């Protein structure tokens with residue numbers, strides 16, 4: 638049996654991947670900081686949960702016992718400052734060290750396409766430096782790896798939702814190939830089952846390039862549980878109204894990257910291997926759960 642351990646399974650993009658692993662019968666084990674948060678996230682079909690924190694070496698080693706494949710959904714927290722301990726640098730170093738000791742045979746890692754803007758077009762951001770360093774450290778670990786580089790997730794359209802309002806920051810003509818977490822999760826599962834020896838890297842993009850505010854409007858129209866309003870405004874205005882509580886600098890860098898990067902289509906090989914992702918933005922929105930209550 639290929640025992641999978643997921644770290645970051647309760648994250649925004651960990652949840653849809655774990656759900657696909659469960660549906661595919663892959664029986665993942667999750668290393669979570671909060672069992673109750675995980676039970677809520679996976680109500681109905683709860684995976685095997687091991688409580689712990691990556692910063693606790695004993696807990697991490699125990700969770701990795703008997704693990705063949707490690708799936709990583711890590712992030713640099715919005716609250717992180719450049720010199721803070723972060724999951725994608727210090728956390729990843731602890732994970733790689735513990736994985737070698739435990740004899741893990743494959744690391745599967747969620748990165749992103751957007752970090753490629755770094756050091757181009759006058760754009761330079763320490764978070765993207767950390768993402769590049771994370772990839773380099775996985776590649777240098779000696780453990781076979783699969784790295785995914787997705788475009789923006791459709792889930793990211795609804796993440797900043799405030800009540801019945803979806804804030805869209807800034808304006809730009811730049812388009813992104815939005816992908817549904819579910820489609821990505823299915824590709825992850827197939828890769829885990831079908832990709833054996835060697836290393837793999839896959840760009841992950843949906844079938845349609847859509848501009849950010851257009852995507853939010855289409856999502857709002859197709860969302861069945863409430864009448865959603867899309868509010869486009871500069872970041873400073875949103876901050877003034879208290880709509881973003883996170884660090885202004887962090888948010889403004891993400892927004893600037895998303896509004897600047899001319900994302901090329903680079904997923905031909907991924908589609909040849911796994912097929913075209915089937916979920917349109919409308920289908921995605923129509924099937925979202927009712928989070929209004």
Ligand SMILES: NC(=O)c1ccc[n+]([C@@H]2O[C@H](COP(=O)([O-])OP(=O)(O)OC[C@H]3O[C@@H](n4cnc5c(N)ncnc54)[C@H](OP(=O)(O)O)[C@@H]3O)[C@@H](O)[C@H]2O)c1
Nearest residue numbers: 645646647648649650651670690691711712749789790793
């Ligand atoms: N948003 C997009 O459209 C997009 C597109 C492409 C790539 N990505 C990438 O996707 C990645 C994941 O994003 P996300 O939104 O899912 O991140 P997230 O919600 O911040 O998830 C991070 C996960 O790490 C866990 N975690 C944090 N510190 C931990 C610790 N010390 N020990 C154990 N677990 C810990 C968190 O647990 P808790 O639940 O306990 O906090 C959570 O499950 C990011 O690297 C992002 O760059 C995002």
